[in-house]
Amino acid sequence: MLELRETALAILANTDPQSKVAQLFGLFNDHLTQRVAINLSVNFDSQNLHLPGRPNKPDLVAPKFVPKRKMDTVEGRAILWHSLAHIEFNAMNLALDAIWRFPNMPKTYYEEWLKVAKEESYHFSLINTHLQSFGFGYGDFPAHNSLWEMVERTSDSVIARMALVPRTMEARGLDAVPEIRDRFKQIQDERAVEILEIILHDEISHVLVGNRWFNFLCANENLSPITTYRELAEKYRAPTLRGPFNFEAREQAGFTAEELELLESLGDKRTQAA
Secondary structure (H helix, E strand, C coil): CEEHHHHHHHHHHCCCHHHHHHHHHHHHHHHHCCCEECCCCCCCCCCCCCCCCCCCCCCECCHHHCCCCCCCCHHHHHHHHHHHHHHHHHHHHHHHHHHHHCCCCCHHHHHHHHHHHHHHHHHHHHHHHHHHCCCCCCCCCCECCHHHHHHHHCCCCHHHHHHHHHHHHHHHHHHHHHHHHHHHHHCCCHHHHHHHHHHHHHHHHHHHHHHHHHHHHHHHCCCCHHHHHHHHHHHCCCCCCCCCEEHHHHHHCCCCHHHHHHHHCCCCCEECCC
16 A cells, blocks of 8 residues: 555656656545555655656746746747746645655645645646647746745745745735736637636635645644744745735635735735636
């Protein structure tokens, strides 16, 4: 019988995107058919592994050196899709990392992150297939590594990981995707719109997972979520929150009324999920 966290680590180390996706779907299906055990307490050794496993391309550069995503050319639109593919590839990896890295969480924690990882891999496949319709593939353009850098910063603390990766970095997708979707509506790329609708729907549930476990950990330690988030954001050098914010999607993703009021106080305009 497979062990979930150990297998997640092995899949995370896989450098081939298509093979990683296939392995992850296989693990998820094995879990559904009760052929996977979960060891909650073991600390797995990753010392001899290069994490995360990823292909030689894309080249990773500073954000300012990523090519411009212009909608008025085929290549510009391909660059936008490539950036989305890179985000979803990293999101798949970060979900796998959340499974293997942090012991002694409830069984449901690992099961929920496995579902997130599987859905992120599905998003990657959808985006990469659409990217190929432009004549390009994942790895053809440079990309930045900001999301994974935050994963690495929070590798010592599950509460910091939950606070600053799904609730901060990934939640930005809830704000950004509606605008991107609407740009593809304008040029009548119906398949692009369909894919982005799928992603937005699923990402709400992924951010909700982060919110749920962050609040669980705060409650266990009798911590204020608002105060704790501020302290963790400062300690781990999280990016400053900037609008516009998708308040509707963020509410669905489990942000509290107090948290949404704090975002609104930043004075940025609202966006809506639909």
